[in-house]
Amino acid sequence: EPEVTQTPSHQVTQMGQEVILRCVPISNHLYFYWYRQILGQKVEFLVSFYNNEISEKSEIFDDQFSVERPDGSNFTLKIRSTKLEDSAMYFCASRGGLAGGTGEQFFGPGTRLTVL
Amino acid sequence: AQRVTQPEKLLSVFKGAPVELKCNYSYSGSPELFWYVQYSRQRLQLLLRHISRESIKGFTADLNKGETSFHLKKPFAQEEDSAMYYCALRAYNYGQNFVFGPGTRLSVLP
Numbered sequence: 001e002p003e004v005t006q007t008p009s010h011q012v013t014q015m016g017q018e019v020i021l022r023c024v025p026i027s028n029h030l031y032f033y034w035y036r037q038i039l040g041q042k043v044e045f046l047v048s049f050y051n052n053e054i055s056e057k058s059e060i061f062d063d064q065f066s067v068e069r070p071d072g073s074n075f076t077l078k079i080r081s082t083k084l085e086d087s088a089m090y091f092c093a094s095r096g097g098l099a100g101g102t103g104e105q106f107f108g109p110g111t112r113l114t115v116l
Numbered sequence: 117a118q119r120v121t122q123p124e125k126l127l128s129v130f131k132g133a134p135v136e137l138k139c140n141y142s143y144s145g146s147p148e149l150f151w152y153v154q155y156s157r158q159r160l161q162l163l164l165r166h167i168s169r170e171s172i173k174g175f176t177a178d179l180n181k182g183e184t185s186f187h188l189k190k191p192f193a194q195e196e197d198s199a200m201y202y203c204a205l206r207a208y209n210y211g212q213n214f215v216f217g218p219g220t221r222l223s224v225l226p
Contacts, residue, residue, distance in 0.1 A: 004159075033213055042218040043160075043202065048211025056211030091160065095212075102167070103148055103206045105214060107160040 002026045004108035006092050012114045013082055021077045021111045023092030031095040032075045033105060034067065036060070036088040043091065049075065082115045089113075118143050120205050120217035128223045129193050137188040137220045139177075139203030148206040149186040150214070151177055155199045163188075163201070173197070193224045 005024045013019050025032050034046040047057045049067055066078045075094075079086055089112050093105040119142045129135050141147055151163040164172045166179040166186060177188045186203060200221050204214040 031212070033211070035214075035216075043214075043216040045207075045213040045215065048213050050211065056207075056209050056213060103150070103165065103212065104162050107152075109159045 004092055004094055004106050006090075006108035006111050008111060009109065010112045010114070012116065015084055015115055016081050019079050019082055019113060021079075021090050021092075021113070023075045023077070023108055024073055025075055025092065025094030026096075026106055027073070029094035029096050029106070031055075031105075032067075032069070033093040033095070034077045035091045035093065037091065037110075038085075038088045046077070046090075079113075082113075084115050087113055087115045118205055118207055118215045120203050120215055122201075122203055122217035122220050124220045125218070126221045126223065128225060130225050131195055132192050135190050135193045135197070135222065135224075137201050137203075137222065139186045139188065139217055141184050141186065141203075141205050143184075143205060145208055147179070147181075147186075149177075149179060150204045150206065151175070151186075151188050152202045152204055152216075153199050154202070160202065193222075195224045195226060198222055198224045 007022045032049040035043050037043045045058050047061045048055045064080045068076050089110045091110045092108040095105045121140045149166045152160045153163045154160050175190045179186050200219050202219045203217040207213050
């Protein structure tokens with residue numbers, strides 16, 4: 001059964017450094033998402049992406065964040081200058097494109113980002 | 117504003133006992149609700165959605181619009197049901213992202 005994959009599983013970085021988190025969504029899916037979960041808190045929506053552009057973004061997704069689908073398979077989240085409070089588990093998800101559809105999103109295993 | 121609450125952070129029950137995980141939502145339109153489960157060291161996976169009115173692994177959930185609730189129930193809990201359970205509301209914006217509740221950790225004791 002196809003799955004969403006994410007790399008790396010754990011990323012440690014220094015404050016102020018740029019990080020890129022990578023995701024490979026399920027191949028025929030059209031909608032892509034990033035969520036994050038700070039330790040002990042709930043899963044929060046960051047951004048959705050459809051038709052090669054951002055469709056929605058939350059207040060968390062400020063100018064430090066960007067997303068890209070560079071080659072038709074990868075879906076990346078870049079944080080330009082990491083802060084301590086960016087430490088979290090980042091989940092990628094994808095969804096099929098049927099109009100209306102089931103709404104089910106398929107989640108990757110997550111990347112744990114630790115900012116020191 | 118769209119919001120999901122799950123009042124219990126942790127719920128412990130004995131094997132064979134009934135279990136009910138509570139979920140309430142606030143949404144002005146017609147909601148679409150989901151339950152996702154995360155077993156230890158595994159990814160979030162769909163358990164069930166209200167639209168299909170299905171029963172998965174013995175779990176059911178009924179949407180009650182009057183009480184704005186979507187509680188998850190199982191008549192006889194099993195040890196393998198121990199996991200983190202998240203209630204989610206599908207946002208009716210262009211991206212249709214999920215709004216998640218804070219989650220309830222279910223612990224089924226032997």
